[in-house]
Amino acid sequence: MPTLTWPYVHLLINHFPVVLTVVALVTAIGAAITNRRGLWLNAMGLLTAAGLVIYPVHFTGDEADHALHDPWYIKEGVIDAHDNSAGIALAIILIAGIIAAYGWWRALRRRDEIIPSWIRAGVLVGALAGFGSAAYAAYLGGKIIHEAPVLGLPEAPPGLPPGIAAPPRRPAPAP
Secondary structure, three states: OOOOOHHHHHHHHOHHHHHHHHHHHHHHHHHHHHOOHHHHHHHHHHHHHHHHHHHHHHHHHHHHHHHHOOOOOOOOOHHHHHHHHHHHHHHHHHHHHHHHHHHHHHHHHOOOOOOOHHHHHHHHHHHHHHHHHHHHHHHHHHHHHHOOHHHHOOOOOOOOOOOOOOOOOOOOOOO
């Protein structure tokens, strides 16, 4: 079993806000089209869950950044760009989660009332903004590894232990 490090824990949980906001957005769009109370409740529950998990994801990302200390094999600036966009996603998803949690609580307490239009609008806009910000932060997070300069090297750097960031050996060309 791998050792639990901050980068590893961040990679384990960072998909939750993205997936939750995607499903919340699809559900909110379905709720807006059909005006079904159950779909609105589902969308609010999903956004509430996204709001609950976004801070641990952001926290582990900050800790992962501190643990890595900007290694040579990661392109300069990509972690900072990801962190900046993740901070914006944190704020957006927390706000959307608070609106959704309030709407969910209110709708469950007042089962006979129609969910107010301002709550429905807040959930729909919050899901859209949450998804957009989380997806962009995830895109920039993927660049941390996918654009690593080491991946473009034809040979592993000298002195690197075997199996660490080493490209597969190519067979020698035939004479």
